[in-house]
Amino acid sequence: MISVAIVEDEHLAARELENNLLSLRPDAVHIKVKLENVSQAVAWFSENEVDLIFMDVHLGDGNSFSIFEQIELKTPVIFTTAYDQYAIQAFKQCSIDYLLKPIDEDDLEQALNKYDDMFVKPKSVDIESLQNSLQSIIGGQKYQERFMVSRGDRILSLDLDQVSYFMADGKACYLFSKDGTRYLFDGTLANLEKKLDPNIFFRINRKFIVSYSSIIDMVYYSKTRIKLNLKPTCEEAMDAIVSQDRSSDFKKWLNQ
Incomplete structure (x- = not known):
């Protein structure tokens, strides 16, 4: 009851x-x-x-x-x-x-x-998550703190606190900094997701990994999906919609 x-x-x-x-x-x-x-x-x-x-x-x-x-x-x-x-x-x-x-x-x-x-409902045990948690406790897991990016012929290394969100566009991956600059990042969201601190970043769909600080506000896009307004803004960020299968985990992430 x-x-x-x-x-x-x-x-x-x-x-x-x-x-x-x-x-x-x-x-x-x-x-x-x-x-x-x-x-x-x-x-x-x-x-x-x-x-x-x-x-x-x-x-x-x-x-x-x-x-x-x-x-x-x-x-x-x-x-x-x-x-x-x-x-x-x-x-x-x-x-x-x-x-x-x-x-x-x-x-x-x-x-x-x-x-x-x-x-x-009783939760099933996620063995992989349990192993990762144990590894983090025992080995003191460290997350990526600097990111090598390029813009034109320039190569830079950005600190974590300069990063707003990551976006995949076809085979390319981009990093958007807090000052609104878009950089080319050599990697994939799938590999990047494993290296980012899950307390700071969340993968909302196949196209975006967002930081908590990048979220301006949120609105319901449908009964089970949430649309994010991100900073910096860009035309592609209109697709920053939390997928239906990630909505529950996203809300837990906001509450932690």
């Missing part, structure tokens, strides 16, 4: 969400508490816990993100709102999904399935 808290200042919206949850998962969901504002949420979560929180962004006494500034809240959150400009801020918290009002029942079902996949 999943214990759920609903943080919503509109009584009708809270009741509708509760009814939909109980309709979708009648034997698996228990609504433990319904809270109406930031102050109630801070007081209740300071003393109590649940398995999952549905939280509206706009509450009567302020923005719900202020809750995370007042208390340490590690419970998975599914944010609900009528606005989409808060997506990147939501994913920086403990968010596993972001539902736009009025909430579609299919979207709600997908969000619950995502919670099940992340926190309920």
